[in-house]
Amino acid sequence: MNPNSARLSPARRLAAAAFGLAVVAVIGACGEGSGSTCATCDTGRPVVTLTQTSSTDSAIAFTTHASDNLGLLTVHARVTAAGLAGGFDTTFTSAVTSVDIPYTLSIPSTIPTGTQITVVATAMDGAHNAAHPDTLVITSGGGGAAAVIVTNPHSTDTAVVGFSLAVAISGKSASKVKALGYIASGVFATPFRDSVIFSSPLLDSIALDTALSLVGASSGTLTITPFMIDSLGRQTLGNPVSLFVTNVVPTNTIPIVDFSIPSRIESRDTIHVEARDRSGVTWVGYEVRNLPSGTPFFSADSVAVPANTSSVVHTFRMNLPVTSFPTSLQVQAFARNANTRDYARKPVGNGGVIRTDTVIVVAGLTTPLAAGGLVADALYHPPTNSIYLSNIERNELDVFNLNDSTFHTPIQVGSRPWGIAAWPRDRDGTMGDTLLVANSGGTLISYVNTNSQREVYRYPLPVLLAQSVTSTTGSNGLLTETITDYFFSDRPQYLAATCQGAVTPGTPCGNVVLVYTTTPTAGQSTPFVNDGTVRWENLQTHQSHFFFEQAMGQSADTKDTLQVQRIAAQGVGTTSAIVPFRQQFVNSPTDTAYYSIVVKVPLLGFRDTTYTRNSGNFRRAVLGEGGAAGGTGTQPNSRAMLYDVTSGFTTSFVDKFGVGHVLPVPVIDNGVSGSFLVTDFIANTSTPVSGVAINFDGELAGVRADSTYLFDNSLRLQGLLQTSSGNAGIDFHPQNAGVPAPGPSLGTHLFFAASKQPQVEVYNTNFYARCLVVPTRDPVIGPIKSAPIGGGNVVLVGATAHGVVIVTVTAGQLSACS
Structure with missing residues (x-):
């Protein structure tokens, strides 16, 4: 139904007029507030419901459904947000008992992604009975509503008066997180509020580890309610967590420990350790051991915990001395309480088995983008020994310096x-x-x-x-x-x-x-x-x-x-x-x-x-x-x-009479491969293209589809590499030159390809064979670049779902691919 009123034929106008007179007569007999108890009065309200159909950066869309047992008179919808207004008014001039009205509203570029847009709809029937309004909240950009949760403590925990309690909160918002905090109530004379305000550049998701002091608290039920404030100043409350606070300090407890670590890790990854004990936690740490026996001891770390702390959350940065990938190791976490009781591994099941996780250590160092966003392209720049990544969502170049393996200040661009x-x-x-x-x-x-x-x-x-x-x-x-x-x-x-x-x-x-x-x-x-x-x-x-x-x-x-x-x-x-x-x-x-x-x-x-x-x-x-x-x-x-680029233009032509002419405006660039060459290439490899690469002197190029097809500078197919479809990142060794030929690759006639699996594949372009697989923590889903770093070694840079991964492939590994 178009939100505008419909045009009626003369016959239907007459019927509508009669319907309108009937409505007036009924209202006169039993209007609202008249006190009438007329059995023929229509007192039933219409029903109106709103349903979101889409939300993008440029528009929102929803459908308004309205119904009434006898007939609708009007349906209204209003759209409001900071800097935005819209809606529609629809009036019916014939008996309509049910209608669905779609509506789309364009979003100006001045409205930030993640803005909450409120839609309110109502309807009225012919007896002027109004429906209860229905409200719909839509987030612009389709990023989903903001959310904030408490990840520690848990409702099954018990805290102690006079001790500190670890509090961990996570929040996300498409409009970026400006502040995270919590409100503690129930055991204090007045609710206690604490928060952390973050500085620019703000992130769209972030976690906070902090502590709540229970000095001066009373025993009872403690309720922790998380909150988040986004960059537009809007506050979001999360679900509260309630736990019991006691004033009794036990003497025979054993710490309860939990930890989280991915099944695939890098040597400098993190491990998240949580420990709880009502008598107080004094130490917390982790141990890493070799497989298969669990001995000898491989690596460990621990930290002292301040006195009177009943729960603690600590994130350790590991530094595992692993040089061969993949390597399997065993990981455990531990803690010690104030009574010097440890063996604090969390029991599993009734048997009290100490929890031990087996992890696989893989190559690479993954660093999250400093301020989030999405990588569109990447370039290695030898003079600065840096990787430059175009961040399409933040309008900047992120700069990763290989000298110190850190992100430097981003560069604002267009x-x-x-x-x-x-x-x-x-x-x-x-x-x-x-x-x-x-x-x-x-x-x-x-x-x-x-x-x-x-x-x-x-x-x-x-x-x-x-x-x-x-x-x-x-x-x-x-x-x-x-x-x-x-x-x-x-x-x-x-x-x-x-x-x-x-x-x-x-x-x-x-x-x-x-x-x-x-x-x-x-x-x-x-x-x-x-x-x-x-x-x-x-x-x-x-x-x-x-x-x-x-x-x-x-x-x-x-x-x-x-x-x-x-x-x-x-x-x-x-x-x-x-x-x-x-x-x-x-x-x-x-x-x-x-x-x-x-x-x-x-x-x-x-x-x-x-x-x-x-x-x-x-x-x-x-x-x-x-x-x-x-x-x-x-x-x-x-x-x-x-x-x-060196081919130049066609500068002259010969007409049909054999007369030569110099062109005032040369137009044909001879460097562009002609259409017959393109058609010939596709006749051999008619598949979608998801990425391209070219070697140092441009004598060999590759396009990636169901496999990767290598062709020379006349677009003649040389061979194919059995790369999988999916993730598109490909690149030649930076010193790969010429076309495939018999003989060893000398460690340079190589080709790197991302995979659907968490690995980078290395191929010999002389023999079109995979010769090396480099395991990574996450699949490379964006561009991949190779760059020489001295000594015959090559660094690979790829974009993953969690940031940028830097992988070093040694000269020995590359030579073995010959």
Whole structure:
């Protein structure tokens, strides 16, 4: 039902008028407050209910259901939040007893994710009986409602007057956690309130370990109610936990201990130990022993606990001297009370068996992102020995320094940073002191200075407008030309940095040509509603190119001539036709030649998402298009391409009479692999693409689908690696060069791939075989990068669900892969 009133035919208006008179008569006879006891009066209330149907960053949606036994008159819904208002009023002019009204409200970008939006709906029937209002609270962004819980103590615990009690609280909010705390009541004269306020950058989830002193408390029932305050100042209360407080200190107790540790750990992981004893806990710790016998003793740690503490929570950072992975070990926790009684392992079952967990120690060091968020891309920068990660949710680059294995201060950039590339210096792969970052939330490329660790400039990308001029011959033999505009988003996504100049090793780079893919938006032209594009921008001459070479050709009945207009942004570069519709050459007064580009229009677009990576020597870039293998509708099969910046443009042509002409505007970039090469590659490997990689000199590239397919610079398939589908991260060894050939790999002809399993797989690209598996704590679900760290060792950096994992693969391991 549309929230607006319906238009009625004359006959239905007459019926509605009669219905309205009847309603007036009934109200006059037994209106509210009249005191009438008329048996024919309608006193039943309508019923209204609200149901949420969706919530995203840009809109919320809900459905209002209303019903009445005789007939509804109106249904109202009001939407309110800070900075937001909406709703509808629907009036019925005929007898409607039941209705469902869907409603969608756009959310302005000024409304933070996690904002609570309140919807109140009511209804009224023809007798003016009002329904009880129904209320619905929706959280913008679909992040779910905020929550806060007490994880310690437990309702089965007993505390002691005069002792301290460990309190652990966890909270989460899509609007970030500003403060966590608790209210203690029941054993104090007045409720006691304590909290911790967190400083920026705020996190969307956090845990707090603190202590509650029971000095001055009385015996009885203690109730602890957790609360959380988000960045918008809104308070959320959690479920309370109640436990008994006694003033009797026992003398014959044994500490109760529990601990938590994952089944797969890294050598510097943490173990969480909890201990409780009414006579007081004085020590708490853990032990690690070898398998299979549990001896000899392997590692341990413990801490003293302040006096008069009946429960304690402590997190230990382990430092296990493990060098071979995976390694299985046994873990136990212990505590000692004030009566020096220990063996404080928590009994399991009636047999009193001491709890022992078996853990597997794996390679790597996982570090959570300093302020949370989501990693979109990563880059290793040798001059600073740092990993730079684009945090698309926090509009920053997170900086992980390999010298001290810590995150340094993040670098603020533009909106929704995605791809990262380094400024090229020379053909040896030397990176400059500038990083280029694609701001996918706008149309800008950030320049980040790695010396000052600051953003210093934003390059405004131009608008590239593609147009087709369709020539159709009618039945009368006349030629009709129609110009059609195709509006694509100009927002950059992935980047590949290349540079012009000689290809000899050590040669300094010329102009930097940045290849970039674009991410689509909803307002694009048909048939490119969900398609992106591939382009390049010369960052010094401000010349632009729109990749059309893969689409050159014509359909059987239609000739679509291409024109591309460059519209300069913020005065950078010029506004001009970079692909003119027609270039004209006059051979003689009676002989004119024309030069145009004819394309198959649907092949101009690239799917979302299209990946790109540059070779280590900045000469080539690989492009891989995601999507279903067989294509849907007008979409082509998933395609893979290469680009060689040194190939240059076609600068002349010969007309049909054999006359040569120099093009005023060269348009065909010879570095873009032609469509026949793309088709040939897909004919061999028609599968969706989920990631791409390219080796140092660009002679070998890989695309990942159901397996990983390796191809040379002419897109000829060389072989495949039996990687699994799923997690897409792949990268070549940083010194992998050339094409596969017989002989040993020398520890460099290698390829790294993430897996659905918690491991990184290493493949020999000469023989296409897996030669090493490196176990990790968590699967790598984002990009993976390799970088040399001296001595023939390589460090792998991958994004996981819990942060960034750093794994060192030794020279010995790599040599064994030969």
